[in-house]
Amino acid sequence: MTQAEALKEYLLRLADSDMILGQRLCELCGKAPALEEEMALMNVALDLVGQARNWYEYAAELIDDGRDADKLAFRRDAHNYRNLLLTEQPNEDYAVTMGRQFFFDVWHYFTLKSLTGSSDERIAAIAAKALKEATYHLRRSSEWVKRLGDGTEESHQRMQDAIDILWRFTGELITPDDTDRVLAEAGIGPDPDQLAKDWRGMVNEVLNQATLTPGAEDAWMYMGGKHGEHTEHLGFILAEMQFLQRAYPDATTW
Amino acid sequence: MPQHGDSDHRSAVDILIASDRVPANARPDLLTEDDIWALLEEVKDPEVPAVSVVELGIVRAVRWDGKELSIDVTPTYSGCPATELIEELITEAMRAAGFRDPKINQVLTPAWTTDWITAEGKEKLRAFGIAPPEGSSSKLSLLGEPDVIACPHCGSKDTERVSEFGSTACKALYRCKECLEPFDYFKCI
Numbered sequence: 001m002t003q004a005e006a007l008k009e010y011l012l013r014l015a016d017s018d019m020i021l022g023q024r025l026c027e028l029c030g031k032a033p034a035l036e037e038e039m040a041l042m043n044v045a046l047d048l049v050g051q052a053r054n055w056y057e058y059a060a061e062l063i064d065d066g067r068d069a070d071k072l073a074f075r076r077d078a079h080n081y082r083n084l085l086l087t088e089q090p091n092e093d094y095a096v097t098m099g100r101q102f103f104f105d106v107w108h109y110f111t112l113k114s115l116t117g118s119s120d121e122r123i124a125a126i127a128a129k130a131l132k133e134a135t136y137h138l139r140r141s142s143e144w145v146k147r148l149g150d151g152t153e154e155s156h157q158r159m160q161d162a163i164d165i166l167w168r169f170t171g172e173l174i175t176p177d178d179t180d181r182v183l184a185e186a187g188i189g190p191d192p193d194q195l196a197k198d199w200r201g202m203v204n205e206v207l208n209q210a211t212l213t214p215g216a217e218d219a220w221m222y223m224g225g226k227h228g229e230h231t232e233h234l235g236f237i238l239a240e241m242q243f244l245q246r247a248y249p250d251a252t253t254w
Numbered sequence: 255m256p257q258h259g260d261s262d263h264r265s266a267v268d269i270l271i272a273s274d275r276v277p278a279n280a281r282p283d284l285l286t287e288d289d290i291w292a293l294l295e296e297v298k299d300p301e302v303p304a305v306s307v308v309e310l311g312i313v314r315a316v317r318w319d320g321k322e323l324s325i326d327v328t329p330t331y332s333g334c335p336a337t338e339l340i341e342e343l344i345t346e347a348m349r350a351a352g353f354r355d356p357k358i359n360q361v362l363t364p365a366w367t368t369d370w371i372t373a374e375g376k377e378k379l380r381a382f383g384i385a386p387p388e389g390s391s392s393k394l395s396l397l398g399e400p401d402v403i404a405c406p407h408c409g410s411k412d413t414e415r416v417s418e419f420g421s422t423a424c425k426a427l428y429r430c431k432e433c434l435e436p437f438d439y440f441k442c443i
Contacts, residue, residue: 036417036427043419050333054362125363129332132365132391132443133423140418 006182007120008062009082010189012072013179013226014111015055016083019073020234021104022048023241024091033094040140044101047133054126074245078234085225086169088234092162095155098144099162103203105138107173110198114190123188142206149210160212167214171221174199179226280352283320290316290323290348297347300339301422304382307340311370314361323348324357328366331423367391368442379440380406385428387442403439405430415439 025045032038056069067075086104091097112134115127148159176184176192183189200217207214224230244251285293294313295306307313307327315326325344329337341358348356368387371379376386388401404411410432420427425438 036419039421039427040417040419043423046333046335046423047331048333050329050331054332121363125365126332129329129362129365132367133332136418136441136443 001178001182003182003186003188004062006179007188008059009179010183011055011059011062011123013082013084015052015059015072016081017087017104018048018052018055020081020083020237021087021101022046022052023237024087024089025097025101027091028097037094041097044137044140047130047137051126051130051133054129058122058126070245074242075249078230078238079228081225081228081230081234081238083225083230083234084169084172085222085231086166086173088225088231088237089166089169090233092165093158094144095148095158095162096165098141098148099159099166101137102141102145102206103166103170103173105134105141106199106202106206107195108134109138110195110202111190114195118189119187145206145212146210149207149212156211159210163207163212164215167219168222170203170215171219172223172225175221175223177226276349276352276354280350282323282352285318285351287316287318290318290325290351293347293351294325294344297340297343299336300343301336301424302379302382302384304378304384305371305375307344309372309375309378311366311372311375312340313344322355322357323353324359326359326361328361330366334423336422366443368440371440383407383437384425385437385439387440389442391442401442403428405433405435406437407435408433413437 022045025041025048028038028041030038032041052073053069056072060068060072063072084104084107086100089096089100091100109131112127112131115123116131118124118127145159148155150156151159174192174196180189180192184191204214222231291308291313294308294316297307299305299307299310299312302310310330312327312330313325314328315324317324325348327341327344337360341360344358345356369391371387379386383406385403385406388403402411403413403415405413405428408430410430412431413428414431415426416429416436417427419425420438424441424443426441427436428439429436
């Protein structure tokens with residue numbers, strides 16, 4: 001794999017993960033457990049979709065086949081999506097929603113932090129902007145994990161169940177493939193070993209404070225999102241998210 | 255039946271731009287870059303109309319060589335929905351001053367920080383009922399306790415955070431325990 005190919009692939013991964021998690025969070029618009037929570041979730045979603053656009057725009061320039069950011073987001077099918085499997089998992093109860101967010105935010109925070117030092121200036125600029133937002137996201141989701149984990153008997157049990165359900169999707173966050181390695185060697189992407197160490201360190205620290213137990217490091221992990229092999233959920237997300245753009249492909253006004 | 259793209263379905267922004275004529279007698283050639291900064295002081299943030307885009311630190315550079323006007327702006331947040339409207343409002347203000355084809359460039363680096371909000375801008379935010387960002391963005395801790403935020407209404411420091419996020423991406427929601435009023439806090443980033 002050439003560096004140029006790896007870069008396009010990697011940008012789509014960053015964009016798709018932001019986009020799909022943003023879309024998932026938007027499902028809670030009008031249905032969140034409290035007004036403040038709804039505002040927070042929609043703000044996080046807005047940040048993620050904005051970041052996705054920045055990554056898509058850069059990806060579109062490099063792919064250079066006439067597709068713009070909107071076409072990359074709204075006219076690719078599930079097998080072309082490169083998002084992490086974690087981001088497409090359903091919202092379920094609030095423990096799952098915030099547990100998913102926490103695992104993602106830790107990965108996102110350390111990934112972006114590393115990307116601010118990328119040898120690719122455009123990536124460094126987008127990451128520097130996004131990192132400030134991701135820092136807020138992580139503060140919030142880690143507080144929720146602690147509050148629920150170290151809360152009542154029921155909230156503790158539900159939060160632990162959420163950790164157990166989601167754990168099998170976390171291996172993908174910190175298991176590098178060729179794309180990750182090529183970019184790390186070029187100084188463009190994060191060092192995979194450092195990312196894994198940082199992710200485990202913070203997850204263990206927060207779960208420990210939350211009186212929760214992480215899954216086993218050698219647990220069976222679902223992989224494949226980064227290569228277009230998704231869980232059944234992604235197709236449903238895209239069906240809803242892409243409906244308008246598919247039904248009215250070149251509409252200029254919504 | 256109206257089709258997509260019909261003029262009847264133009265957005266408010268399109269109408270704003272279309273209705274904006276470059277005055278025939280305008281003499282932009284007589285304006286200096288300082289004059290242009292002064293014009294930009296009149297462009298208000300659409301979500302926080304108390305402050306201008308200059309006071310918010312969104313306008314990063316103005317270049318005017320007598321032929322081409324180029325203005326650099328930076329978004330506050332990656333997903334801030336006001337970004338495009340702000341660019342349109344700046345374009346409109348420049349056209350009204352006689353610049354036919356102002357170039358608005360979006361720059362991401364260095365990333366916007368609340369440290370760029372001017373002292374005057376912070377005072378106007380407070381007067382508008384929004385607590386301005388406290389302290390320096392460089393000292394923001396990842397998992398630490400939030401800073402003490404003073405109530406913009408009564409000045410009390412006995413306040414509590416209701417939500418890390420508020421009515422827009424740039425704000426958090428607080429409540430004053432002294433005067434009991436809720437208020438927005440302009441987050442420090």
